[in-house]
Amino acid sequence: MHHELLIIGAGAAGLAAAVTAKDLGIDAAILERNDKIGKKILMTGDGRCNLTNESTAIDAEDEMADLSRKFHCNQAGFPMSVLQQFGIRQTIDFFFGLGLPLTTLKEGMMYPMSLQAASVLDIFQLALEDRNVPVIFNTKVEDIIVQAEHPRFTVVCKTTIDEVEEQSVYTSDYLFLCAGGLTAPSAGTDGSGYTLAGRLGHTLIETTPSIVQLKVQYAHMKQLSGIKLQGKAHVNVNGEVVRSEAGEIHFAEYGLSGPAILQISREAAYHLARRDAVTVTVDLMPGRTEEELVDFMETHWGIFGHRAVVDSFIGILHKKLVPVLLKEAGIDEQPYLLCQDLSWKTKKKFYRLLKHWEFKVTDTNGFTNAHATAGGIDTTELVEGTLESKRVPGLYLAGEVMDVDGDFGGYNLQWAWSSGYVAATALAKQISEGAKTK
The missing domain is CATH 2.40.30.10 (Translation factors)
Structure with missing residues (x-):
């Protein structure tokens, strides 16, 4: 079966890319190894899907500098070339256009208004159905063959039907690799995208959770x-x-x-x-400097010098912390030592523990418990701002498969939406310019 664009992976990046590509007139289909879309999305944000963060807004140079510190890549500036095209405002508009209004909770974290990750999948499922984007489930990509002539890509897969594996072959003019990283293997992300990219000449930067x-x-x-x-x-x-x-x-x-x-x-x-x-x-x-801590505790112990040290931390520290701190300070064998009898040496041990434990x-x-993969396909092998491969024209990468990861708080999903969108718009522009030259 032939499609203009094949997208490997129905995760966050692949879904954003598929919807955007179809809206731009590209015949797109998705190859997905699982039996449903977006399995990993269901696991994000404690089941609520923290899909972005308000701080991804870029209105000034200082905001851009602050945002750049939230994303990590061996190639400085590479993530910004994508996020400047599709940031928080575009993300809000994108999901609103799909029928999913967002809400903001603590520290700028944004979620679907329903506070259910399942809502994100349901909306994407409807969006794919509305656009007649086929998703071929239970299909694992085994190999990618690149040809000079049309069709450019032949994708060899194993499709499982009723527990029986069969080989299947698909062809396309363009290919998006959105296979994810190594996190959450239960959702099907096993690093196979790295293997596929490696066979096509790309370099893997060492991965860590x-x-x-x-x-x-x-x-x-x-x-x-x-x-x-x-x-x-x-x-x-x-x-x-x-x-x-x-x-x-x-x-x-x-x-x-x-x-x-x-x-x-x-x-x-x-x-x-x-x-x-x-x-x-x-x-x-953390709310006190070391000097302020010493003043506070000296005053406290001075007022309550008649109390046992173990009781002097009531209301100051979590009760379960105190016995361990007493052990560290070397007075656990003296549970009823009075505050007024504390030596300066022991007090200094407490001060050190309270600020530098x-x-x-x-x-x-x-990786099983990690939220993101650091490392991935070397971004110097991709065209900055379009995500097209420099090694294989017509191949684009999006999402966690490349060497970009973000901080905790919605930044990794923002990268998925942004990279999927940018790859699709860049491809649409390439197709349009190609048509004009014919």
């Missing part, structure tokens, strides 16, 4: 498990701070999680892969 929980080596993690608190986390590499984020921090038996940890996890994973020494320091009182990072929770 991003927006992922961190495993730490610490004797008392079991006691800390279940604690959630507002703090600030710093990731340190070979003793130097490389990134800091404030927000909620979760303690688990395996290690650390929560928004603040997820934001710094990319740097931790990247340097762990290079066998650097990685630690995370947690600031339990250090945990050795040993690993991440892997």
